Amino acid sequence: MKSNPVKAALRSGEPVFGTWITLGNLFATRVLARSGFDWLTVDLEHLAIDWSQAATLFASIADAGCVPLARVPQGSHDYIKRVLDAGAWGIVVPMVDTVEQARAAAAAAKYPPQGNRSLGGGMHSLNFDASPGDYYKRANDEILVILQTESPTGVKNAEEIYSVPGVDAIFVGPVDLRANMRAPDGTEATDEEFESLLQKVVDAGKQCSTPTGMHVMDAETAQRRAQQGMQFIAVGSDLRLMAHRAREILQGIYPGRAFREVARY
Secondary structure (H helix, E strand, O other), rough: OOOOOHHHOOOOOEEEEEEEEOOOHHHHHHHHHHHOOEEEEEEOOOOOOOOOHHHHHHHHHHOOEEEEEOOOOOOOOOHHHHHHOOOOOEEEEEEOOOOHHHHHHHHHHHOOOOOOOOOOOOHHHOOOOOHHHHHHHHHHHHHHEEEOOOHHHHHOOHHHOOOOOOOOEEEHHHHHHHOOOOOOOOOOHHHHHHHHHHHHHHHHHHHHHOEEEEEEEEHHHHHHHHHHHHOEEEEEEEEHHHHHHHHHHHHHHHOOOOOOOOOOO
């Protein structure tokens, strides 16, 4: 059975870089899976990607030698079980604010006795190039469990959440975190306040020996966050890569013309 190189890298203190799959397009995903990213996350939280599409994308990523991950809509047993049975090598769980949510997500990703994941399916083992029996024996050691910190409440409970057994990394959703930092009157947090909260995440991760990371939009910021101590770093998305490059080309063709931003992430 294949081992998970992203999990091994995180454990050894190395940074890993990937991007978000939002288009659900098989051709684009196959190209990105061969382009050098350590992992690709198929986003089932915000995008209209169905289960059959997701299973095909997981398989195409794994067959290319890249690590397929899935962001689930929420940290429920049903969603986590289904993406793992469809062949994802790990999960990204949004909006984890409490230790109870963290424990539930970690348990759903692990077979007994470490968790309560149900045994079944066959796509999972194919993606690890293993027999179902070998997969059941080793999956608990290879599946990645990544929880998202996206609110001040999550940061407040960080050390308790990050210390949950079976949690492999923490991933900051910067847009939601910043939105959830708004004052009651709607006033946005300052850059200094935002960076201070991010540093608390990194510090809590170091205190608990749990890698941290976040979503960024360019290589320079990715390197800066890695230097800050983050390890699990997403750079843009398939949609942003396409739209950003198209905008660059058009600005060169039509200097001075304003172009609408069509993809922020």
